[in-house]
Amino acid sequence: MGNVDWQQYPGRDFYDELIAAGGAPRPAAAPLCDMLQSFTPSELNERKLAAEVAIRTMGITFTVYSEGSTIDRAWPFDIVPRIIPASEWRGIEAGLKQRVDALNLFIDDLYHDQKVIKDGILPGEILAQSVNFRPQCRGIDPPHGIWAHICGSDLVRDGDGTVYVLEDNLRVPSGVSYMLENRNVTKRVLPELFQTGRILPVDDYPAQLYDTLASLSPRPGDEPQIVVLTPGIYNSAYYEHAYLAQQMGVELVQGSDLIVDDDDVVYMHTVDGLKRVDVIYRRIDDLFLDPEAFHPDSMLGTPGLMRAWRAGKVALANAPGAGVADDKVVYAFVPKLIRYYLDQEATLPNVPSYLCMFDDDRRYVLDHLDELVVKPANESGGYGMLIGPRATAAERAAFAERIEADPRNYMAQPTLALSTTPTLFDGAPEPRHVDLRPFILSGPETHVTMGGLTRVALVKDSLVVNSSQGGGSKDTWIVDTEED
Template identity: 80%
Template structure:
């Protein structure tokens, strides 16, 4: 291990979240950079080891599927936090609220009048070929008109520092438990900096989540019975399911724990008998949610659950069918949807996109595969992507065949020079690419997490930040700064 020397930090090629230039921290990061520079090699090693021990002790794990096996691994975590000034975050928060409001109006429209299609804002063929549109949801009116109660929108910066929305996750977004645990670990490792009160807290998320779920109850006069529905211990996000249930003080259940009676009421089986369930925070995919309505072979869901939901006897979050907006082709139309439903200009830009279902776009993509990032419309976790500049000729030829065979399923974007942030390797601070996933709760009110889950590509030069493919994570600090004090701290780093 060696001592951090910011003068040697190589941040010249990309926009760096912490350092404006070697030896020059950004105004909000000066205090942190000063402290890390004062640590001896031994102190730095102790803090890093303390974080690793805390993660193992707290049981913070994630599951990787590898060659047919499921492997539980300790959560990969870097102790150097990412810092975003609160003044900038307030603008981002407003843009996220605007975006999710338009998306919920869009989903509701698709399952009712489909005005957005009739007015030719969204091409009819986009919906006609959507794999996540659920005819079983047509005509249903969820509480407050909200379908995507929990949304995780991925944000990235380009080489100039401009913030973009990369994609929206509205089916069953995961990762918020790691955001919360990252903060708990960082408080143990760097407690000195939290004493200033400048780092805004994130621990109101669980209370806001519970309040949002409780507000959906079909029995508003009674104390609601809320449960978290998990596919079980073998699901890659099981840690999060158990964590959120425990933190909210609600039951964690599997499909076999629930039953729907002849009156379309959902009950939970307990040792004391059946107990009515009002709200289900479900972490089971649509197609496995109810064998009566979707996949008849599913053992994960609850027979009759869709009947109960349609009858208004139980509330589901996220609502089945919300995934129709969780589509990388629909993503390209979100700015237009904001203008259409809200009559506002988008506050957060999309990354420029090419849709292979359109002939001109498809021709351009096929001619520039070596320059673009190509994504399937409905994959997640970073799977099924082509990163053109780092691809082989054989891979590009295979993607060309896939695009020609099913053009609706592919879109492409420029390869962004993603921003970096310092990450420790053998005591040296090295730049690694990052993204950010804030979580937005939609109910009677809209709440955005203070920051979000920063994911970091631990492999040098990699743009893939997903933990399932070698990525890690950091705590994200939204920092209120006194400009003069911050400038002084940055100067002294």
């Protein structure tokens, strides 16, 4: 096998992020493609091996739950980055800011006057049957009116090159540590390309996250005491919790490390005694956060946290209750929410969606299950969904019964022709489908990561990119071209 020949690259059936239909590299990807073409297959494999060694040495892992046990695995990574020109990224960035601004206004409205329902924009039955609406949060006014301080919105590109928002993650979005580590690994194995200065940096995220969290402190005159609250070492995202705490220079704590006193002030146990806590970046789901307010048998949270938050003595990020906007049925209304709250048209489109709670939509979905992707309203990680064209008749029949039994819980979308990008197998690039999760920080200012976590389906023809189901990831380069 010789060096890479992009004219022979088989990625012609879908929009490819690096290679245009004629086999020529896209302008922003040309330096990378030229460099890859200069490598022999054995040289490419050496770089790939170097990345695997770096990942093991750096201890970059993720946790898989399997048959009652937990398994730590090395982070699956492909060395060929995904590239987006900066000129295109500026539009995506503006669209993400617009979207998260509207979502924060929406969440705040739901916990106060619910004008969006009174004005007929969102059907009341959607809220009435929401599993993530928290009545305990009614009337609370978080700092800056922001509920989702950290949001991860998943983007996909269709066959014609259009970028769509696939879903929003506002509860405890994960993956940003892998975005940062992907860049660190790529700098080790492809250092030559970073000397041009055209690849825009992502390493300012921990500082931006710290500043966003610090801005929430109830004691603005003092240096805030910030902690990252983790469920513990057996959580699938524990690596990320520890990584972000270390990068920000703050303490990583579990629920038992915190205590709330009679004055609703939160303290952390330290070797020097109790120390007041101002801001908690919590990576625990709402229902386990405070046994006084939610699950009384939760051992993961801290009794009294909701009291302290309601009293304004501590800040919680993301705010409890923010997940009400995570609902994939609510997702279908986001363009209307943008129009309602911002008086603007959405600049990033949604994927066309059918809501099974509506009779006409449900009939269409049931008649076209072999063409659609059907998703439950509040699952994540790619679980519980039906990819109609890949499913058996028996699987589709079983899913139809679920939809009929609980129509509010299901929505459907066309099967998109997800874009591909070259991915290395045995020293040669093959097209694999990708999505992208940028992260948006909302505080006094809004920041969008320069790129995000590109997830790649390592199995040929698969559309499932989640690492828990056999997917991997790539570094994402936002590249300034001379035209920019």
